[in-house]
Amino acid sequence: MGSGLSGIAVAEKLLSKDKKILVFDDNSQTSSTVAGGIYNPVILKRFTLAWNANEQLGTALSFYSSLENKLDISLIHPLPIYRRFHSIEEQNNWFSAMDKPYLSRFLDEKLVSTINPHIPSSHSFGLVKETGVVNTKVLIEKYRAYLASINSFKEETFYFDHLEIKADHCTYKNWKAKKIIFCDGFGLKKNLYFNYLPLNGNKGEYLIIKAEDLKLKVAVKSSVFIIPLGKDLYKVGATYNNWDKSKEPTKDGENYLLEKLNGFLKCDFEVVDQVAGIRPATNDRKPLVGQHPVYRNMYCCNGFGSRGVLIGPTVASELINFIEDSVALSEDIDIRRFAKLYQAASS
Numbered sequence: 001m002g003s004g005l006s007g008i009a010v011a012e013k014l015l016s017k018d019k020k021i022l023v024f025d026d027n028s029q030t031s032s033t034v035a036g037g038i039y040n041p042v043i044l045k046r047f048t049l050a051w052n053a054n055e056q057l058g059t060a061l062s063f064y065s066s067l068e069n070k071l072d073i074s075l076i077h078p079l080p081i082y083r084r085f086h087s088i089e090e091q092n093n094w095f096s097a098m099d100k101p102y103l104s105r106f107l108d109e110k111l112v113s114t115i116n117p118h119i120p121s122s123h124s125f126g127l128v129k130e131t132g133v134v135n136t137k138v139l140i141e142k143y144r145a146y147l148a149s150i151n152s153f154k155e156e157t158f159y160f161d162h163l164e165i166k167a168d169h170c171t172y173k174n175w176k177a178k179k180i181i182f183c184d185g186f187g188l189k190k191n192l193y194f195n196y197l198p199l200n201g202n203k204g205e206y207l208i209i210k211a212e213d214l215k216l217k218v219a220v221k222s223s224v225f226i227i228p229l230g231k232d233l234y235k236v237g238a239t240y241n242n243w244d245k246s247k248e249p250t251k252d253g254e255n256y257l258l259e260k261l262n263g264f265l266k267c268d269f270e271v272v273d274q275v276a277g278i279r280p281a282t283n284d285r286k287p288l289v290g291q292h293p294v295y296r297n298m299y300c301c302n303g304f305g306s307r308g309v310l311i312g313p314t315v316a317s318e319l320i321n322f323i324e325d326s327v328a329l330s331e332d333i334d335i336r337r338f339a340k341l342y343q344a345a346s347s
């Protein structure tokens with residue numbers, strides 16, 4: 001259930017193994033649709049490598065590229081990211097980071113003093129290499145249409161009270177399946193079987209602005225990101241809010257982003273839209289993947305946090321290899337690390 005970044009990666013892996021699938025989605029979560037879609041192995045706040053990102057990058061790019069061919073669409077848009085430094089100390093941290101294992105591949109050693117007349121800086125900019133954007137909105141729209149064309153998609157809410165779990169299969173309404181995999185993002189909070197897992201929603205909002213004079217061809221990360229969308233439109237964000245779990249864009253989000261943006265963008269612009277979604281985040285920043293502790297034909301693939309584009313294809317593949325070929329899941333992602341929470345919740 002679910003056809004965000006997780007559900008698509010899981011579905012595709014199952015289809016590649018000739019499995020018959022049926023995917024439910026009711027659009028109750030929007031994280032994958034509103035995402036910036038950035039793939040970037042480097043955490044730009046601390047100049048560290050994101051968890052397993054160098055391994056995930058190749059898998060993700062070949063996964064989205066195979067979907068481009070399969071669906072005859074364009075998804076991957078390579079896009080350099082420039083980090084705008086706020087101090088000499090940050091510049092120095094960049095150079096120290098280059099000595100760390102795996103990071104030198106992604107951090108350009110030549111800093112540049114200017115990238116655009118409307119984004120001035122008293123310090124320089126550092127270029128992150130091998131970055132870009134996956135158009136998640138197009139991916140989701142086209143992948144759902146593809147699933148519908150092979151009679152494998154239902155645009156409807158999955159109701160847990162219609163699910164019956166038997167020893168070797170489950171039934172839902174008049175469907176019967178050997179296994180069920182939940183890819184419900186923050187919807188996991190309403191999942192009767194997996195809501196014992198420690199998933200923290202983190203709300204993110206973006207503004208879409210129109211800035212005719214800006215003519216920016218790269219993404220810039222200052223206090224917030226500016227991501228060019230074409231036709232003088234840019235995504236600006238995002239916010240990170242652990243308290244508000246509503247899906248609607250807020251005035252607070254808009255004010256926060258405008259304050260940050262006005263701090264470094266020096267040209268006219270107008271806000272044309274605002275979007276929001278809940279990131280399925282975890283405290284240990286690792287995904288939540290694996291088999292239900294009691295109902296052995298139920299699985300979940302969740303907890304991608306703010307990096308679903310990179311994480312999704314690798315962990316979905318791990319999950320299906322585990323289900324189909326009994327290849328052990330890596331401890332990092334296996335939900336067995338939270339077995340005690342299940343015991344506590346069911347006692």
Ligand SMILES: Cc1cc2nc3c(=O)[nH]c(=O)nc-3n(C[C@H](O)[C@H](O)[C@H](O)COP(=O)(O)OP(=O)(O)OC[C@H]3O[C@@H](n4cnc5c(N)ncnc54)[C@H](O)[C@@H]3O)c2cc1C
Nearest residue numbers: 002004005006028029032036037038158185187204308309
């Ligand atoms: C503002 C913002 C910006 C982001 N930017 C980036 C970025 O630049 N790069 C990046 O890698 N990641 C980014 N992310 C994070 C990324 O979006 C997530 O990691 C990813 O989308 C999670 O995918 P998912 O499939 O697990 O969850 P979701 O996208 O939430 O998908 C879950 C799906 O399950 C469906 N569902 C849930 N419950 C039910 C039910 N009962 N019945 C039927 N359907 C149901 C929902 O409708 C939804 O489609 C961003 C997130 C936000 C909010």
